[in-house]
Amino acid sequence: MPTNGEADSIGGYSSGCLLGGQQLPSRAGILIAHPERKRDFGHPHLVGFLQRLSQQVDSKLLIGDLSQPRGGPIPGGHASHQNGLDVDLYYKLGAGNISVTMINKDGLSLAANVWKEEYEVLLMKVAAEPRVERIFVNAVIKKELCKKYPDNVLLSKIRPWYYHDEHFHIRLACPENSSRCVVQNPVGKGSQCGSELAWWFSSEALDIWRQRDGRQVERSFSLPEACRSATL
Numbered sequence: 001m002p003t004n005g006e007a008d009s010i011g012g013y014s015s016g017c018l019l020g021g022q023q024l025p026s027r028a029g030i031l032i033a034h035p036e037r038k039r040d041f042g043h044p045h046l047v048g049f050l051q052r053l054s055q056q057v058d059s060k061l062l063i064g065d066l067s068q069p070r071g072g073p074i075p076g077g078h079a080s081h082q083n084g085l086d087v088d089l090y091y092k093l094g095a096g097n098i099s100v101t102m103i104n105k106d107g108l109s110l111a112a113n114v115w116k117e118e119y120e121v122l123l124m125k126v127a128a129e130p131r132v133e134r135i136f137v138n139a140v141i142k143k144e145l146c147k148k149y150p151d152n153v154l155l156s157k158i159r160p161w162y163y164h165d166e167h168f169h170i171r172l173a174c175p176e177n178s179s180r181c182v183v184q185n186p187v188g189k190g191s192q193c194g195s196e197l198a199w200w201f202s203s204e205a206l207d208i209w210r211q212r213d214g215r216q217v218e219r220s221f222s223l224p225e226a227c228r229s230a231t232l
């Protein structure tokens with residue numbers, strides 16, 4: 001269960017916790033892909049943002065993980081999603097809530113038979129939200145957006161990252177009154193469609209990608225002291 005009281009995002013996205021977490025209601029416009037995981041809690045900024053977004057799009061939002069009721073590290077899961085400000089949104093789910101990849105097997109091109117223009121519109125809409133600080137997408141998807149929206153500065157928020165071929169990851173900024181939330185470095189200026197994006201298609205990047213062991217990522221379990229006292 002979440003703690004009572006005012007919402008507070010503590011620590012970093014990959015080493016933090018959440019007080020006063022709110023559960024995202026699974027209603028019209030919102031489908032939580034794996035409710036049994038109990039990772040559908042977030043800071044009210046995140047829950048409110050998803051509810052508003054669901055009213056602005058025609059199809060349902062297919063929600064992956066937010067955070068656990070009190071945030072913190074997710075056993076066997078993502079490194080981030082710890083302080084109630086991260087959420088994964090699927091582009092599309094298949095039968096039995098199996099996620100559908102948008103990238104061809106070569107890892108270098110978009111699967112044109114499943115990719116839809118409405119996903120591009122959704123990504124740009126999310127990027128326009130002032131509280132959204134970063135969106136992580138597969139580099140192939142960023143490349144496509146750079147083609148469609150050249151020089152759009154909102155693309156600075158849309159960051160290439162490993163995997164993220166069947167979902168994208170939205171990260172909100174630290175809430176104004178969460179004084180212990182660890183602010184990230186600001187994203188660079190401009191669309192970042194040039195050399196920053198090109199690196200992701202270099203042999204160096206592709207080698208790293210191939211060597212990565214499944215979806216294992218480095219994890220930090222050293223939580224801020226405030227998380228220990230607040231969540232135990």
Ligand SMILES: [Zn+2]
Nearest residue numbers: 078087088169
């Ligand atoms: Zn994520």
